[in-house]
Structure formats: structure tokens, C-alpha cells
Amino acid sequence: MALHDLEINLDLKQNLNVYANCKQLDTLHLIFNIFDDGVQADLSNYNVRLKAMKADNIPLIQDTEYSVVKNVVTIIAHEQLTTTSGVTKIELQFINKTTGEKKATFNLNLKVIASTLEVERSISIATYTLLEELENKLDRAVDIAENIDEAIEINKTLSTAITDATNTKNALEIETAKGNALKTDLTKNITDGNIINTTLENSITTGNQLKTDIDIKNIQAESNIKAMESFEDVTKLTQIVAGHTTQLSEKANDTDATRTTTNKTVTGAINELNTNKANKDGTNLYRGYLNANVDLNTVTTTGFYHMADATSITNKPSITGWSILEALNTGTYIRQTISATVGNNIYTRTRTESVWSAWKQLEIADRQNTTISNAQMLNGWKNDTDEDWARVTVFKYGKVVMIRLYGINGTNTTLPVFTLPSFCNSCWLDDTSNSGISFNDRNVYVNSTAFTRRFVTYIES
Numbered sequence: 245m246a247l248h249d250l251e252i253n254l255d256l257k258q259n260l261n262v263y264a265n266c267k268q269l270d271t272l273h274l275i276f277n278i279f280d281d282g283v284q285a286d287l288s289n290y291n292v293r294l295k296a297m298k299a300d301n302i303p304l305i306q307d308t309e310y311s312v313v314k315n316v317v318t319i320i321a322h323e324q325l326t327t328t329s330g331v332t333k334i335e336l337q338f339i340n341k342t343t344g345e346k347k348a349t350f351n352l353n354l355k356v357i358a359s360t361l362e363v364e365r366s367i368s369i370a371t372y373t374l375l376e377e378l379e380n381k382l383d384r385a386v387d388i389a390e391n392i393d394e395a396i397e398i399n400k401t402l403s404t405a406i407t408d409a410t411n412t413k414n415a416l417e418i419e420t421a422k423g424n425a426l427k428t429d430l431t432k433n434i435t436d437g438n439i440i441n442t443t444l445e446n447s448i449t450t451g452n453q454l455k456t457d458i459d460i461k462n463i464q465a466e467s468n469i470k471a472m473e474s475f476e477d478v479t480k481l482t483q484i485v486a487g488h489t490t491q492l493s494e495k496a497n498d499t500d501a502t503r504t505t506t507n508k509t510v511t512g513a514i515n516e517l518n519t520n521k522a523n524k525d526g527t528n529l530y531r532g533y534l535n536a537n538v539d540l541n542t543v544t545t546t547g548f549y550h551m552a553d554a555t556s557i558t559n560k561p562s563i564t565g566w567s568i569l570e571a572l573n574t575g576t577y578i579r580q581t582i583s584a585t586v587g588n589n590i591y592t593r594t595r596t597e598s599v600w601s602a603w604k605q606l607e608i609a610d611r612q613n614t615t616i617s618n619a620q621m622l623n624g625w626k627n628d629t630d631e632d633w634a635r636v637t638v639f640k641y642g643k644v645v646m647i648r649l650y651g652i653n654g655t656n657t658t659l660p661v662f663t664l665p666s667f668c669n670s671c672w673l674d675d676t677s678n679s680g681i682s683f684n685d686r687n688v689y690v691n692s693t694a695f696t697r698r699f700v701t702y703i704e705s
Contacts, residue, residue: 302370306321336348628653659689
């Protein structure tokens with residue numbers, strides 16, 4: 245409790261004589277805990293007035309300098325409350341803000357003990373704080389009234405100045421609009437002039453080129469005339485050239501039963517050679533993703549297949565996770581080979597006529613793949629956890645290269661995460677759905693500093 249605080253409990257229903265003491269001329273901070281028949285009173289909708297009668301029968305009414313919080317009323321007491329020694333009788337009056345109804349507490353007997361020295365004693369006078377506040381406001385009103393005429397004149401001057409300024413502003417806006425319109429016209433004229441100038445320059449260039457072409461053709465024409473003059477029979481020469489042209493056309497489309505290609509024309513042979521070259525390189529053998537519920541007995545077309553999740557695939561070896569399936573169909577026999585990333589194992593089986601053999605796991609010496617697990621990351625990129633699955637893995641089987649990015653983070657997406665190994669010297673992005681990953685030469689980039697799980701398939705060219 246602070247030095248000037250005087251805390252008192254008062255009840256609105258119980259007629260109890262409450263006593264408190266203070267010294268004469270004390271400055272009091274009165275803290276009243278108000279109860280309604282023993283229960284905390286709700287004073288949220290009430291104004292408060294302190295009424296006191298001092299020992300010299302001089303009254304004091306104070307309805308300022310107070311605050312109300314729940315049932316607690318705090319009053320900074322007027323200095324007149326303690327000017328007279330003796331018993332001062334105090335009551336609090338509560339006025340309903342809505343209805344104006346009033347309710348007072350029972351008396352508080354404040355015993356003001358005389359000061360040892362009364363040199364600084366104030367004269368006891370009747371006090372009503374609300375009247376004092378009204379008097380102060382009247383004084384301020386008089387000061388305002390004395391200056392109101394001057395304010396009226398100043399307001400008139402300001403009104404005139406504002407009107408003049410508004411007119412000037414409107415005139416400036418009109419002139420500015422005219423200037424902007426003129427600027428727009430000038431800009432358009434300059435643009436049109438530049439277009440005309442460019443057109444003229446292009447026309448001059450075209451004319452010069454045409455002149456050059458005509459000069460060349462004239463030279464060629466003169467040369468042709470001289471050449472034709474050296475032949476005795478030009479008509480016979482023309483017939484010989486036409487005959488040779490017809491023979492070349494027939495040879496280009498002629499069918500030759502001795503050729504080993506399926507298309508016996510020259511053009512067809514060239515197309516077939518290009519197709520065979522593409523298949524040999526492997527660029528036409530990637531068949532995409534297998535359906536999650538596919539039966540591997542039905543996958544018989546030669547090529548490479550991406551198995552994103554082997555959980556629901558039937559007639560597979562005992563594998564989980566993503567893998568690569570290679571199918572080779574010779575017409576009579578079919579071989580399937582699966583390279584599994586989990587465990588880095590390889591499984592194979594064959595089909596003779598319509599019967600499949602059991603899956604066999606190849607020994608390490610039989611494997612034809614290359615795997616780099618937990619590839620070294622660059623430029624501050626790192627795993628976001630110590631778990632084994634958070635890493636960069638590069639897996640190569642034959643012509644197929646798989647890259648697995650899982651749980652990595654960094655600070656700069658303009659810097660590469662890692663560099664592909666040398667066996668990926670010439671790769672191209674096959675699965676364009678993984679747009680969050682890109683590469684420049686063998687440098688691999690991602691588009692987010694916190695990169696989650698992603699699989700990307702590349703085909704080595």
C-alpha cells in the first residue's frame with residue numbers, strides 16, 4: 245500500500261460504525277471496498293460523490309478526482325478534508341447513470357488528529373469540487389469570448405485566401421491538362437516519324453538488295469547466253485537432263501527385294517536406320533511410370549519402366565520403394581530385370597512361351613548399375629535431419645539415371661545443390677512434372693530452400 249493510501253471497507257446495507265485516523269493536513273488517497281450486504285457491489289453504472297461534515301460544521305462535497313473498478317472506489321481527497329482537527333463524518337453517495345437513483349453508505353468516522361504545528365494550515369471553507377470545476381470552465385469561456393471576434397476576422401481572411409488558392413489550383417490543373425495533351429501529341433508525332441523513318445530505311449535497304457540481285461542475275465544471264473551459244477542443239481541437251489532427273493526419282497522410290505530393311509525404298513531405309521539408331525541409344529526405350537496396381541506379368545514390351553512405389557504391384561520380387569524395371573522381348577522369350585533402390589539389389593526372371601520363372605536376386609558381381617548414395621552437396625546445402633533417408637542419391641542402370649532428393653535445405657536457390665557424376669555427362673530431363681528441379685550441364689538446382697521428397701528420371705544420351 246502506498247504512503248498516502250487509506251483503505252476502508254463500507255457496506256451499503258449494514259449500519260456499522262467504521263473508524264479511521266489521519267493527521268491534520270494529510271493528503272489522502274481513499275480506497276473504499278464497497279459491499280452490498282456482504283457481497284462485492286457492482287458499481288460499473290454508477291457515479292460517485294463524497295459528502296463530508298468536518299468538526300467545525302463546514303461541509304465538503306467532492307465528485308471529482310475518483311475512479312471506479314468493479315467494487316473499488318479510489319478518491320484523491322480534496323485538501324479541505326483534513327484542514328480541521330476532530331471527527332469528520334463521511335459518506336459515499338452512488339448515483340445510477342441511467343435512472344438517477346441514489347444510494348448512500350453508512351457513516352465513516354474519520355478522526356483528524358491535530359498537527360503539532362499548524363503554520364501551514366489552510367482555512368476551513370465550504371467546498372464543492374464540481375462548482376470549482378465549473379468556475380474554471382467559465383473563466384476559460386471568458387478568455388475564448390474575448391478572442392472570438394479576432395478569430396472571426398482571421399477566419400474570413402483564411403476563407404478568402406482558400407478561395408483564391410482553390411481558383412489558382414483549378415487554373416493550374418487546366419493548364420497542366422493542356423500541357424499533358426500537347427506532350428502526348430508530340431510523343432505520338434515523334435513515334436510516327438520514327439516509324440516512317442525506319443520504313444524508309446528498310447525500303448532503301450530492300451531496294452539496294454534488289455538492285456544487287458538484279459545485277460547478279462544479269463551477270464548469270466549473260467554467262468548462260470554465252471554457254472548456250474556454245475551448244476549446237478539446246479533442245480537435245482534439255483531432253484537429256486530431263487531423262488536423268490526421271491531416272492534418279494525412280495531409283496529413290498524403287499523397291500529392291502534384296503534389301504534387308506522392312507521398307508525397300510531409299511527413303512524408308514533411311515527412316516528405319518534412324519529409328520534403329522534411336523533405339524540403340526536408349527532414347528526411345530523409356531516407357532514412363534507403371535500404374536501402382538499393375539501386374540508385372542503384363543509388362544512385356546521392351547523398354548525401361550519407372551516403379552514409383554512397389555507396394556501394390558503384383559508378381560514382383562520382395563521389394564519396397566521405387567525401382568527401375570527393364571523388359572526385353574525377343575518374340576519367343578521375355579526377360580525382366582528390376583533394380584531396387586532400397587537395399588541396392590537387382591532381381592531377374594524370364595518367360596519361356598507363357599511360363600514365368602521365379603525371381604532371382606543377382607549377386608554383386610552380376611550387377612550392371614552404379615549407385616552414389618548420400619552424394620556430396622555444395623554451397624551450404626545439407627540434410628535437414630540426421631535420418632538415413634534424408635540425402636541425395638544418384639542411381640544408374642544401363643541408360644537410365646535416377647536422382648532422388650529427399651529432405652534437404654539451403655539458403656540460395658541460384659547455387660547448385662550438387663554436381664552429377666561423370667557418367668551423366670550428357671543427360672536430359674525426361675519427367676517434366678518435376679518442375680522444381682533443373683540443371684545446367686551437370687549442376688543440379690532446386691527452386692526452394694527447403695526441398696522435400698522428389699524423384700527425377702534422366703536418360704543418358
